Amino acid sequence: MKLNINNTIHEVVVNPATPLLWVIREQLGLNGTKFGCGIGQCGACTVHLEGTPIRSCLTPVQTVEGKAITTIEGIATGTTKLHAVQIAWIEEQIPQCGYCQSGQIMSAHALLTNNLSPTDKDIDEAMSGNICRCGTYPRVRKGIKRAAEILEASLSKKDTDHGEME
């Protein structure tokens, strides 16, 4: 079975009913995606399927064959080492134990991909599937707003650069 994870094609031999989570972790050694509940209730296992956040603990691997999957290890792109969400997460000193944060970051990243000025209500809707036992919610909310600023700034910079080139 061929899996497209973080823009790399991986060939895996696995029971096709295996949840994507365990293939990512055990077969591919990408341990940033976490097991939390196994029933899609906590969001620790969140990855992107064609850009949309999904719960990998409930997704049989056969249903995502050949589709673009992104994990926490694959969101940093371009010239900066970290994604804007990750930068904001450090600036706001969000993680405590850190276990749920890959999932939080993947959900926040998906929100910001479609919405660069999320309201508190938007954040509530996008983030309420991700449980954090350390209670970092107030900081996650701040972090999303900060990440939006960083993304906005980098986009307007790109626009300016683009303009200059033209």
Next chain:
Amino acid sequence: MGKWSRRAFITTGVLTGGALVLGVAIRPGNRAKKVKDLIAGDDETVLNIWLKIDKDNIVTVVVPHAEMGQGVHTTLPMMLADEMDADWTKVRILEAPGNKEYANYSMAKGFILGPRDIPSILMGTVDGFFLTATKHLNIQVTGGSGSVRFTGMFAMRVAGAAARAVLLQAASEQWEIPKEELVVKNSTISHLASDRRALFSDFAAKAANLSQPAKPRLKSSEEFTLMGTSPQRFDIPSKVDGTANFGIDVVLPNMKYAAIKASPVFGVKVKPLANEAIKDMPGVHKVVNLEGAVAVIADGYWLAKNAIDSLPITFETSANDAVEQSDIYDRYLRDMDTAIAEGNEEKDVKKGNIAAVFKEATNVVEAEYRVPYLAHATMEPMNCTALVKENSCEIWVGSQNPLGFANSVAEALDIDRKEVLVHNQFLGGGFGRRSVPDVAVQAALIAKKVDYPVKLIWSREEDIRQDHYREANVSRFKAALDSKGMIAAWNNQFVFKNEPEEAPHIPYGIDNQFIHYTNSETHVPWGYWRSVDSSMHAFFTESFMDELAFKANKDPYQFRREHLTNAPRYLKVLDMAAEKSNWGEALPANWGRGISLHQSFGTIVAQVTEIELVEDKLRVHRVVCAADPGFAFHPDGFKAQMESGIIFGLTAALYGEITIENGAVKQSNFHDYQMLRMDESPKIETFIITSDNFPGGAGEPSTPGIAPALTNAIFNASGIRIRELPVKNHELKADSKILG
């Protein structure tokens, strides 16, 4: 010098093999040599068991506590580096190996002695005594909100100051310049007059031959350069890119995976097992019967989990098979009544004469409160990886108590304690749960059956049903109000007493008090749960204070104030919370405010909660938290812990409930053991009061007070008094205004 004086010195030494050692041990004898092999690499010098300096002048601080999000891997190094005047950009952290040399004696000393200063002359004796006690207990504990208070204050700061002192002395001798003329700053020592400047590492060799008293001068708070600031935490970068290694992330060559199912009724044995159902499952290797549980080893966790779910596992019957939650409460009440009838209550606080007051009293108030069992539900389910050889064992686990784990594993495998090596990992949440070694013992017993490493992972269902729970409890109160509406007598009875000792005690000036408790047997395992006894007593005492204020026809904040005339430190915290929350200002219809005040782990916390009842739905809008920890060494980290503790306590107050049904836990996962989520998370404002009292804890003290601040606010908005948690079980109605 007497016999004690030798032990009163921080010892130094040189290691064999040419390595330069500045051994600063703050316990009797020189520990540096013993631990060198565990923590030092090539070209490194063990400065003492708490720090080492390498040739590039990097100071590595050895922290004997687990990082579970409380920031201890940053705050403790800050305390050492500040006293040492080390360059913060050149400070690194290493978690102490699970080794007896790190038995956490500064912690035990703190718990037993409290903040009392130890006279210098007694240092050796005191250390020797506590060291023995601590080693005996095999603790290297992260808990009790004690890392900063005890390891930080007794070990880190002392070690940093001692290291600075020997380096300074070495420089002074080498340059033949009086110490007073030298400046120590940013890991360098300089002499302005002669324009000389050298690095700490340049003096390590000479410093190795020097000894310093065990009580070097510590900085006053005005001299702090790092303590009291909030540098970014060391552990955070790895927690945003997926590289942080938690216990569950350990990967070893040839490792296989195990799933487990333990008896739902605690402590019952498995009946003989038929393995046919999984015999032919591909990738499934072995079934292991652990008496009270069955485990399956497979090539992957999902395979192991499927296999165990297919096994027809049955358990023997036990006397507890029919126990219901109501039976447990009934027994509590029976035992409480019996204790009173027979006059054999365990006495906690006895002041004045309550009987005399009640005899004359005209305004007597009584109330009974209940709280349910609570599970920890750490985000990372319990797990442990073990590799067992003939007479030795290695385990990889996130533990709040690695030495205790090693001891339990050694006992279970019947091997020498020294042959168990614990590799501690990041903890995906602790909250007390990861101080219990059950999963490590299971992993070791499973791995004993095979010749490869096994990673045992609990399902969330196991995690909820096989926890060690915060106990369910009942607390009864009876108080008398005098003609001025002041409390004249306070009678309180509850079940069980663990710690902290002062959890049921009140700061209010009441002359006649009788606080007492009764033990009552249950088969449900007990465990440390964030803030332990305070997690319920703050709800009990601060709810009852609110009821008394209402009966006295007084404002709940003012009523508390009136009873705090002899407790200025508490009063200041309460006033701060009231002021910052605009206490007394009008709120919109169906909104309410509630206040609470509670001290735990040396930190006093007052909270004001603002809530709104929208039809039958409760919204928690805002929490104002004022806290006096004496001094906050990392203020942003302290605030993060207050926020964390509040959301943890709010989750429990609103939803937390573990119910016993047929002897077993009814709940199983996040759908029925509900968690607070982003859309319900209130705005939290934290204000720190610096009183310069001995430092209090950060990880736990904000958890206790949120439940009463919440339920008092519900009363304020609706007149509905909640005497039993969680709130979700109560029908709430806006503007019902029952009041009373």
